[in-house]
């Protein structure tokens with residue numbers, strides 16, 4: 451529970467500032483301790499007195515006003531926080547944080563904290579979709595900041611679009627989730643690969659496969675939830691990047707994926723290879739778009755690097771987990787792969803079963819370990835499966 455946890459809530463200058471009262475009130479009902487920091491602009495929308503009354507704590511606005519005896523506001527609140535939340539967050543505060551600007555109490559406190567930071571943006575939809583604001587959000591996400599995507603709806607300015615502050619319920623749920631995470635993977639470095647690879651035929655065409663990346667992204671989400679430092683290397687997918695990653699490396703081809711894996715695997719303790727790396731690539735990539743003709747086209751393919759086999763040789767004491775997706779002889783092929791690639795266990799899914807494998811958000815799998823034990827699982831969400839895979843990995847950790 452969030453009882454006695456310290457939440458520092460930053461409120462910035464937007465119309466949705468009044469909704470912060472409900473966030474504080476809900477957190478107080480859950481018995482959390484809430485310290486509020488308001489920007490000067492926020493005080494134009496709602497008074498510190500209101501927040502002070504609801505939070506039952508002194509509200510901090512001015513960086514140069516001390517909170518108590520010898521307390522330096524931004525440092526004491528930065529240290530005290532189990533979680534720092536900014537709701538609503540203006541384009542301005544997002545821009546400042548993304549660029550290392552610390553010129554008021556809130557931005558300075560965020561810069562000084564080691565606690566996770568959760569940001570709930572709220573602004574006019576043109577502001578929210580502005581490429582500079584989006585680039586700032588991306589940058590912060592890449593630096594481990596958590597975001598709650600705003601809703602689409604009627605905005606205070608009368609426009610309808612994306613930018614409405616997420617509901618108080620969503621924000622409080624996310625706060626609760628972050629504060630109550632089981633941290634059994636805290637400090638563990640996990641590398642996860644996800645998605646398909648694309649092997650170029652010419653500048654506009656490629657060979658790929660039906661992997662959606664959902665399994666790898668779900669695993670990354672589950673691992674972050676449990677406190678792991680997650681590096682996600684992803685082929686091209688249409689998924690939202692999970693919050694809280696240590697590092698995100700987008701790649702296209704099998705060769706790029708191999709390079710990205712080799713660049714970082716040394717520092718990893720656990721490696722989970724969910725990516726569906728293409729087995730073959732065109733031997734030659736045409737520099738120009740290949741023109742249509744009447745005689746057809748033959749493309750010569752060659753093998754791509756076998757990343758899993760290479761890692762199997764180099765793994766040392768690392769835990770290495772692979773996936774097998776087959777349409778026939780599942781257990782036999784998966785078992786062979788487990789041995790050949792020197793894996794700790796393999797997650798095998800039968801692509802012929804409805805609800806399993808590529809594209810869908812669910813999976814039906816069997817986990818085979820080094821001793822040949824086979825554990826069968828029923829249909830479940832990829833997120834649930836991700837948690838089970840982490841539990842199995844935990845059993846292998848010393």
Ligand SMILES: Cc1cc2nc3c(=O)[nH]c(=O)nc-3n(C[C@H](O)[C@H](O)[C@H](O)COP(=O)(O)O)c2cc1C
Pocket residue numbers: 461462463464465466489490491492539540541542543572573574577
């Ligand atoms: C009536 C009014 C409403 C505003 N609403 C928003 C908003 O919802 N989101 C936003 O990013 N900026 C909004 N602004 C602009 C911010 O208040 C302005 O960028 C300010 O400098 C933000 O300061 P802060 O980030 O320190 O709180 C609004 C301004 C006014 C006058």
